[in-house]
Amino acid sequence: MLKPMAWLGGVLLMGTVVSAALAHDVQTDAMRIAHPFATPTPPGATNGAAYVDITAFSAPVTLVSASSPVSSNVELHDMQMDGDMMQMRHADEIHIEAENTYTMRPGGGFHLMLIGLTEPLTEGDRFPMTLTFADHGDVEIEVWVQSAQEGSEAADGHHHH
Numbered sequence: 001m002l003k004p005m006a007w008l009g010g011v012l013l014m015g016t017v018v019s020a021a022l023a024h025d026v027q028t029d030a031m032r033i034a035h036p037f038a039t040p041t042p043p044g045a046t047n048g049a050a051y052v053d054i055t056a057f058s059a060p061v062t063l064v065s066a067s068s069p070v071s072s073n074v075e076l077h078d079m080q081m082d083g084d085m086m087q088m089r090h091a092d093e094i095h096i097e098a099e100n101t102y103t104m105r106p107g108g109g110f111h112l113m114l115i116g117l118t119e120p121l122t123e124g125d126r127f128p129m130t131l132t133f134a135d136h137g138d139v140e141i142e143v144w145v146q147s148a149q150e151g152s153e154a155a156d157g158h159h160h161h
């Protein structure tokens with residue numbers, strides 16, 4: 001595993017080629033989960049957010065819950081404009097139709113809210129998370145803590161090879 005500083009230097013030198021190469025994913029019979037990442041949190045923050053891209057293969061998949069040792073709860077959230085206010089709402093499930101991809105990104109839409117962090121999320125950290133799907137059981141993923149831009153670019157690059 002690369003040391004965070006070496007990894008950061010590589011990204012700065014070689015840009016998106018390296019980010020794409022350093023993307024990671026998990027594949028099951030039913031789906032692919034590409035490049036899970038979470039953004040760093042300021043000291044003292046008690047909540048964080050994680051993002052994954054979920055591609056359903058030949059049948060729809062439905063994410064119903066998530067958990068991680070880094071926080072007391074992981075909630076499915078949906079962030080939408082309500083008038084001129086951004087509002088986060090709890091979502092019961094995230095449904096992805098067959099042969100579709102749902103792309104979570106900072107700034108809006110679905111995300112995985114880490115409620116009650118045991119410690120701040122620091123760039124370069126990695127932590128496990130369990131995603132629970134209706135009919136498809138649990139899928140273990142590893143979440144990388146990256147800036148919104150780096151995480152998004154790595155996930156975007158993942159879809160282009």
Ligand SMILES: [Cu+2]
Pocket residue numbers: 049077078088111112113
């Ligand atoms: Cu949220």
